[in-house]
Amino acid sequence: xxxxxxxxxxxxxxxxxxxxxxxxxxxxxxxxxxxxxxxxxxxxxxxxxxxxxxxxxxxxxxxxxxxxxxxxxxxxxxxxxxxxxxxxxxxxxxxxxxxxxxxxxxxxxxxxxxxxxxxxxxxxxxxxxxxxxxxxxxxxxxxxxxxxxxxxxxxxxxxxxxxxxxxxxxxxxxxxxxxxxxxxxxxxxxxxxxxxxxxxxxxxxxxxxxxxxxxxxxxxxxxxxxxxxxxxxxxxxxxxxxxxxxxxxxxxxxxxxxxxxxxxxxxxxxxxxxxxxxxxxxxxxxxxxxxxxxxxxxxxxxxxxxxxxxxxxxxxxxxxxxxxxxxxxxxxxxxxxxxxxxxxxxxxxxxxxxxxxxxxxxxxxxxxxxxxxxxxxxxxxxxxxxxxxxxxxxxxxxxxxxxxxxxxxxxxxxxxxxxxxxxxxxxxxxxxxxxxxxxxxxxxxxxxxxxxxxxxxxxxxxxxxxxxxxxxxxxxxxxxxxxxxxxxxxxxxxxxxxxxxxxxxxxxxxxxxxxx
Amino acid sequence: xxxxxxxxxxxxxxxxxxxxxxxxxxxxxxxxxxxxxxxxxxxxxxxxxxxxxxxxxxxxxxxxxxxxxxxxxxxxxxxxxxxxxxxxxxxxxxxxxxxxxxxxxxxxxxxxxxxxxxxxxxxxxxxxxxxxxxxxxxxxxxxxxxxxxxxxxxxxxxxxxxxxxxxxxxxxxxxxxxxxxxxxxxxxxxxxxxxxxxxxxxxxxxxxxxxxxxxxxxxxxxxxxxxxxxxxxxxxxxxxxxxxxxxxxxxxxxxxxxxxxxxxxxxxxxxxxxxxxxxxxxxxxxxxxxxxxxxxxxxxxxxxxxxxxxxxxxxxxxxxxxxxxxx
Numbered sequence: 001x002x003x004x005x006x007x008x009x010x011x012x013x014x015x016x017x018x019x020x021x022x023x024x025x026x027x028x029x030x031x032x033x034x035x036x037x038x039x040x041x042x043x044x045x046x047x048x049x050x051x052x053x054x055x056x057x058x059x060x061x062x063x064x065x066x067x068x069x070x071x072x073x074x075x076x077x078x079x080x081x082x083x084x085x086x087x088x089x090x091x092x093x094x095x096x097x098x099x100x101x102x103x104x105x106x107x108x109x110x111x112x113x114x115x116x117x118x119x120x121x122x123x124x125x126x127x128x129x130x131x132x133x134x135x136x137x138x139x140x141x142x143x144x145x146x147x148x149x150x151x152x153x154x155x156x157x158x159x160x161x162x163x164x165x166x167x168x169x170x171x172x173x174x175x176x177x178x179x180x181x182x183x184x185x186x187x188x189x190x191x192x193x194x195x196x197x198x199x200x201x202x203x204x205x206x207x208x209x210x211x212x213x214x215x216x217x218x219x220x221x222x223x224x225x226x227x228x229x230x231x232x233x234x235x236x237x238x239x240x241x242x243x244x245x246x247x248x249x250x251x252x253x254x255x256x257x258x259x260x261x262x263x264x265x266x267x268x269x270x271x272x273x274x275x276x277x278x279x280x281x282x283x284x285x286x287x288x289x290x291x292x293x294x295x296x297x298x299x300x301x302x303x304x305x306x307x308x309x310x311x312x313x314x315x316x317x318x319x320x321x322x323x324x325x326x327x328x329x330x331x332x333x334x335x336x337x338x339x340x341x342x343x344x345x346x347x348x349x350x351x352x353x354x355x356x357x358x359x360x361x362x363x364x365x366x367x368x369x370x371x372x373x374x375x376x377x378x379x380x381x382x383x384x385x386x387x388x389x390x391x392x393x394x395x396x397x398x399x400x401x402x403x404x405x406x407x408x409x410x411x412x413x414x415x416x417x418x419x420x421x422x423x424x425x426x427x428x429x430x431x432x433x434x435x436x437x438x439x440x441x442x443x444x445x446x447x448x449x450x451x452x453x454x455x456x457x458x459x460x461x462x463x464x465x466x467x468x469x470x471x472x473x474x475x476x477x478x479x480x481x482x483x484x485x486x487x488x489x490x491x492x493x494x495x496x497x498x499x500x501x502x503x504x505x506x507x508x509x510x511x512x513x514x515x516x
Numbered sequence: 517x518x519x520x521x522x523x524x525x526x527x528x529x530x531x532x533x534x535x536x537x538x539x540x541x542x543x544x545x546x547x548x549x550x551x552x553x554x555x556x557x558x559x560x561x562x563x564x565x566x567x568x569x570x571x572x573x574x575x576x577x578x579x580x581x582x583x584x585x586x587x588x589x590x591x592x593x594x595x596x597x598x599x600x601x602x603x604x605x606x607x608x609x610x611x612x613x614x615x616x617x618x619x620x621x622x623x624x625x626x627x628x629x630x631x632x633x634x635x636x637x638x639x640x641x642x643x644x645x646x647x648x649x650x651x652x653x654x655x656x657x658x659x660x661x662x663x664x665x666x667x668x669x670x671x672x673x674x675x676x677x678x679x680x681x682x683x684x685x686x687x688x689x690x691x692x693x694x695x696x697x698x699x700x701x702x703x704x705x706x707x708x709x710x711x712x713x714x715x716x717x718x719x720x721x722x723x724x725x726x727x728x729x730x731x732x733x734x735x736x737x738x739x740x741x742x743x744x745x746x747x748x749x750x751x752x753x754x755x756x757x758x759x760x761x762x763x764x765x766x767x768x769x770x771x772x773x774x775x776x777x778x779x780x781x782x783x784x785x786x787x788x789x790x791x792x793x794x795x796x797x798x799x800x801x802x803x804x805x806x807x808x809x810x811x812x813x814x815x816x817x818x819x820x821x822x823x824x825x826x827x828x829x830x831x832x833x834x835x836x837x838x839x840x841x842x843x
Contacts, residue, residue, distance in 0.1 A: 315731055339733035353731055356724035358791040367721055368732040370714040379712040422732065 015042045017077060017174050017205045018063065018094065024071035025058050032058040034229045035072065040174060040205040045196060045219050047208045047237070049245055050226035051413075051441035056209050059226065060176050063207065064096035065089035093173035097163045097180060099439070100351075105152035110134035112151050113166045137165040141195050155301075156183040164195065175199065176207040181215065182439055185301055193219050211441060213242045225249055250443045258474035259450045263457035265293035265477045269327075270461040271343075271430050273312060276321030281307050282485035284321065289430065289461040294452055296476030296493065297465040299505045303482035305465045306348060309432040313345035314338040325430070339368060342429035346419055346436055348465070354419045355407050362389035362403035364418050368426045392421035397447060413444025420451060430461040437471065449475055469498045483507040529836070530784065530800045537804065541811030548814055555690055559761075561806035562695040563588075563754050563770075567777035568784075568798045569706050570750035575781055576710070577743045578723040578790025579634035583623060583641035584751035584777060588770035590649040591616040592755030596658040596665070596765030605664045609756045616752015617745055619645055624744035628737040638744075642774070649767040658765040668694055669761030695757050702750070707795035719743060723790025779826070780805055783833045804829065 018040040025033040033055045040046050050056050061067040063074070065083030073080050076092050083089040086096070103112050110130050111118075119129040134147035143161045151159060160180060167175055181189045196206060196219050208220060216223070216237065223240065225232040225248040232248050268291040277283030282304035289295050297305040310316045312323055314332040323330045325341055332338045335345075347353035356364055362385050366373050373385040389403035396417040400410055407418060416436060423431055433452065437445045452475060456462045466472050472479050473493060481488045481504040488504040542549040567584050574581045595612030599605055619641060626637035675691030710716035718739045721729040730736045754773075759765040782788065783804055784797025805826060812822045 313731075335731050336733045336735055345731060347728075347731060352725075353727045356721050356728050356791070358724040359720060363717065363720075367717070367729070367734070370717050374714060378714065379708070380714065380717065426733075 017042050019075040022072035023062055023069045025062060025067055026070050032229050036231045038224055040207060042203045042205050043200050044221040045200055045206045045208050047216055047220040047223040049223055050249055051443050054226040055229040056226060060096060060178055064094055064176055090170055095167040095170050095172035096176040097167055099178040101159045101163055103151045103159055108148050108150055109145055109162050110147035112162055113137055113169050137169050141165055157188045174205045178209045213245060227251055246442050259453055261453055263292050263453055266291045272324040274322045276318060278311060278318050285487040287480050291459055292456055293477040294456050294462045294464055294475055296472040296479035298472045298479050298501050299482030304485040305482050306434055309345055309434055313343055344423035344428035345432045346434055348434040350415055355415055357408040359407060360404045361400050361407055361418055362386055364407050365389050365392055365421050365425055368422050396421050413440040432463045434465045469501060481505050534800055534804055537807050545814045557806050557810045558696045559693055561802050562699045563758055564776045564780050564805055565699045565799060565802040566750050566754040567773055568780035568802045569702055569795055570747040571777040572781045572786050572793045572798045574743045574747045575786050576719050576723045576793045577740055581638045581747045582774050583638040583645055585770040585773035586642045586645035587616050587619045587748055587751035588755035589767050590645040591752035592759035593649050593653050593658055593765045593767050595756050596661055596759055599661055599665055612756045613749060613752040617749040620745040620748020624741035628740050653767045655767060666760055666763045669757050673697055703795050703799055720791055779830050
């Protein structure tokens with residue numbers, strides 16, 4: 001098999017590579033796709049937009065052979081075809097890059113790129129060629145990753161690049177990218193966009209899914225909007241606006257990105273952290289959280305925001321420092337201690353750390369507070385549990401067939417609401433939200449924003465860790481800016497700008513911890 | 517189908533195959549379907565059931581316990597040695613249980629504190645416990661234990677017998693053997709524990725997503741430790757009951773029983789990746805294995821062929837289960 005890394009122009013620009021007509025897909029009890037049309041031309045970037053649960057992922061999976069459609073047809077270069085497996089789709093040049101990266105952590109970069117397609121000499125792997133070809137792929141992407149590095153030593157962004165290199169090595173003519181920028185920094189994103197531009201020039205058709213509508217202007221040619229599994233419209237990106245796309249996605253117009261504030265910040269300090277430090281990771285640093293406010297944690301990836309939150313929560317060890325809750329010093333050695341005191345942490349990695357995906361919605365909601373639904377003798381009362389679950393399903397507007405639905409089957413936004421519900425049921429007094437809107441669609445984001453405000457208004461201390469500066473500016477009252485494990489500055493949100501935050505986040509000016 | 521229906525379907529399928537087996541064996545062998553044979557089957561199943569219940573709890577947490585067969589032997593001979601040394605039977609049996617519990621504690625600590633993979637930790641314990649059992653008995657059976665030692669394994673409740681005209685007892689109703697009674701009590705107790713208590717819920721949570729459970733305030737170490745201690749204790753109990761039934765304690769008893777236990781759990785729908793499993797399923801699994809053995813025995817099928825058939829049954833049921841979960 002050819003392992004040439006650089007895709008040669010595969011088709012004349014404008015030729016239709018892939019066309020889906022009236023595609024339907026049903027899962028147990030759910031219609032995921034209901035007569036969806038979609039076409040992809042050579043040399044274009046075609047975005048698919050829709051809220052979570054709109055059917056984007058299912059559409060991608062049908063295109064890439066992971067799912068087989070229950071109705072409708074797929075045409076590949078004008079020929080009706082049937083992709084029985086991802087392998088079959090790959091052979092036709094259709095490659096999907098998943099949001100959850102599919103790499104083997106213990107193998108090297110080169111071995112991952114050519115996994116199951118290793119260049120051979122006789123019966124043995126041609127290691128020299130493997131390395132050379134992998135190097136060529138990576139060089140084309142312009143990334144400085146050693147082909148010999150084990151994948152487990154790479155950052156998420158670097159792994160993303162390896163996935164793209166892998167797709168290039170297959171000579172993909174249709175590349176499906178699911179949220180490729182969700183974990184990339186700004187410079188990595190622009191690097192990725194350069195690569196996308198180049199692929200487009202080479203005639204590759206790219207299906208692009210992202211929740212970050214703002215960044216699409218740089219690369220997207222056409223956009224197709226889905227809603228509730230139905231096809232809504234396909235438009236040239238130049239003829240539309242982000243606002244129009246959003247209103248088509250949610251089926252109503254969104255006047256504002258952020259909800260009005262109902263909370264009134266006070267001067268009363270709920271949580272006070274002093275001299276918190278962990279060798280080689282962060283600190284010493286300190287901050288105060290006041291009743292009724294939303295405190296933002298801003299900074300670049302790896303600045304130590306998550307680490308500080310996890311340390312306060314007792315999930316990671318610390319080397320020193322004190323945590324006071326409402327004037328009382330706490331001894332927190334594990335999450336059990338923190339939760340007992342009413343401190344909660346919503347992990348940035350929902351599936352790996354937040355949700356027991358195989359358990360039901362009700363079981364997840366009560367997981368942190370199971371004794372509250374136990375009756376006499378310590379036995380779980382199922383009626384009480386279901387009642388509790390229904391209360392939060394209603395209060396948080398969780399879209400689920402019922403409390404006994406398996407959490408895995410919910411969309412990202414609804415899964416996040418379940419995790420939030422878990423902490424509300426625990427009657428938490430301080431909640432750290434770590435990237436709560438990552439991978440969540442616009443409509444659900446708005447609901448979560450409202451929830452943050454509402455919680456703060458009820459007197460719960462809310463800390464919002466976010467890498468999206470508009471979110472920080474739109475939602476917080478004060479913002480703590482981190483850089484390489486240090487707290488650079490605490491700014492009043494209404495008096496600051498994106499530029500000022502970035503200034504401190506990139507380590508310019510100021511040293512040590514400062515509190516205003 | 518929602519999940520509850522799926523669960524019912526799975527149970528129904530397993531139950532149906534159990535019934536089908538019973539019908540087939542009844543047709544093939546006239547003596548299969550009798551109260552006497554039913555009791556025999558129930559008795560034979562008890563060991564697999566005790567260990568299967570233990571295995572289910574451990575596997576739900578995402579672990580595995582390979583040492584139960586060896587712990588069973590060590591506990592049994594410990595109890596027997598104690599009794600032969602003059603310790604009253606109930607205390608001797610209690611000592612056996614404690615030996616099993618201790619082995620469970622060590623397994624649990626190896627997994628939670630030393631962070632050894634459960635497979636390795638319990639593999640080590642399997643060799644150590646078996647070795648100790650053989651060492652302290654000089655690899656010989658411990659006999660001469662007296663009637664009271666045999667009571668637990670051979671006695672039964674509500675046995676009704678009349679002295680016949682010939683002077684021999686005429687059994688009207690064989691009674692419910694103590695091991696069978698114990699199996700029912702255990703199954704109900706552990707099923708309630710798993711389904712109705714916070715601890716049980718936490719066992720599932722740890723197996724479903726240990727990190728999410730930890731960040732939700734579940735004491736993951738404690739819960740995991742509990743599973744292994746329960747497993748060790750139940751293995752100890754199995755040892756005492758089994759040795760009592762045989763009235764001698766064999767240090768080589770219980771070889772490969774851990775595999776029967778795991779098979780029972782798996783046939784009953786317990787997932788080896790953790791987070792899924794029920795006691796009722798495991799009991800059905802244990803009976804499927806027990807009835808297959810008994811029926812094939814009565815049908816004169818050789819032990820070797822029996823192994824082949826049971827192996828195939830395991831493959832088939834797990835495959836069906838996988839199909840069910842695939843979407």
